[in-house]
Amino acid sequence: GQQVMQIPQYQHVQEGEDFTTYCNSSTTLSNIQWYKQRPGGHPVFLIQLVKSGEVKKQKRLTFQFGEAKKNSSLHITATQTTDVGTYFCAGSAQGGSEKLVFGKGTKLTVNP
Amino acid sequence: EAQVTQNPRYLITVTGKKLTVTCSQNMNHEYMSWYRQDPGLGLRQIYYSMNVEVTDKGDVPEGYKVSRKEKRNFPLILESPSPNQTSLYFCASSWRGQTQYFGPGTRLTVL
Numbered sequence: 182g183q184q185v186m187q188i189p190q191y192q193h194v195q196e197g198e199d200f201t202t203y204c205n206s207s208t209t210l211s212n213i214q215w216y217k218q219r220p221g222g223h224p225v226f227l228i229q230l231v232k233s234g235e236v237k238k239q240k241r242l243t244f245q246f247g248e249a250k251k252n253s254s255l256h257i258t259a260t261q262t263t264d265v266g267t268y269f270c271a272g273s274a275q276g277g278s279e280k281l282v283f284g285k286g287t288k289l290t291v292n293p
Numbered sequence: 294e295a296q297v298t299q300n301p302r303y304l305i306t307v308t309g310k311k312l313t314v315t316c317s318q319n320m321n322h323e324y325m326s327w328y329r330q331d332p333g334l335g336l337r338q339i340y341y342s343m344n345v346e347v348t349d350k351g352d353v354p355e356g357y358k359v360s361r362k363e364k365r366n367f368p369l370i371l372e373s374p375s376p377n378q379t380s381l382y383f384c385a386s387s388w389r390g391q392t393q394y395f396g397p398g399t400r401l402t403v404l
Contacts, residue, residue: 182352190333212390223383223395224336269336273390280351281393283328285335 183208183274187284195292200257202287204270211275213246213253218286219266227255227268250275260291295320297396299384305402306374314369314399316384322394324387325367326351327359329380330398336383342367343389374403 184207194200204213212231216224228237230246230253237244243256253272257264267286274280297318306312318325326341328351338351342361356378358370367386371378379402385393 187335214392216393223398224385224393225395226392229392271336271393280338280341281326282338282352283336285333 183272183280183282185270185272185282185284187270187287189287190285191288191290193290193292194260196262197259200260200264200289202255202268202270202289204253204255204272204284206251206272206274206282208251209275210250210272213250213270213272214281215244215253215255216269216271217266218269222266224269257289260289262291262293265289265291295394297384297386297394299382299396299399301399302397303400305404307404308375309373312371312374312401314371314382314384314401316367316369316396317365318367318384318386318394319365320386320394321364322386322388323364324389325361326385326393327357327367327369328383328385329353330383331380339369339382374401376403379403 186205214229215227218224234248235246241258245254267288269286271281271283300315323344327339328336337353340359342348382399384396387393
């Protein structure tokens with residue numbers, strides 16, 4: 182079945198450093214979504230990418246969807262302590278499946 | 294306020310004692326699902342529902358049941374809980390293929 186791999190599993194950075202998490206799917210995706218889960222909280226939607234090669238920005242966060250629609254990345258510039266949490270990617274396989282498969286997430290800690 | 298509610302938020306129970314975790318959404322979403330979250334394993338889908346009376350298995354359905362008699366509610370039923378079902382459970386709802394809105398989570402401990 183469809184698998185979504187996400188790396189790294191953990192990332193510890195100093196405040197001000199950049200951070201990137203990568204997501205790879207075993208199948209072509211119709212779209213990819215990114216979520217953030219703060220410690221003790223629930224996943225909260227960040228963004229959805231639909232088009233091949235799409236790049237979207239939200240302030241210090243940059244999201245990319247690969248040309249082949251099988252990979253994606255989230256890059257945070259100049260991390261802040263408020264960025265702490267676990268970032269998940271989630272993809273739906275092309276072909277109309279409703280099933281959203283989540284990556285295992287990348288847990289980000291930021292040292293002030 | 295648009296939201297997904299779950300109850301209870303915390304539950305400690307014993308092996309074999311049937312329990313139900315309720316989930317309700319007020320956004321008229323067609324799609325609802327249940328996930329469990331375990332350390333190092335991420336979010337794994339248990340069951341999902343695309344509309345009233347339409348449910349299907351996710352990745353880890355064993356030991357769980359669901360029903361969707363009304364659009365807003367999607368309860369998760371553990372007929373005979375076992376310790377390996379100790380986990381953090383999330384309900385989520387969405388329009389088809391769109392953003393998933395997650396509930397606050399239910400932390401379940403089965404002794």
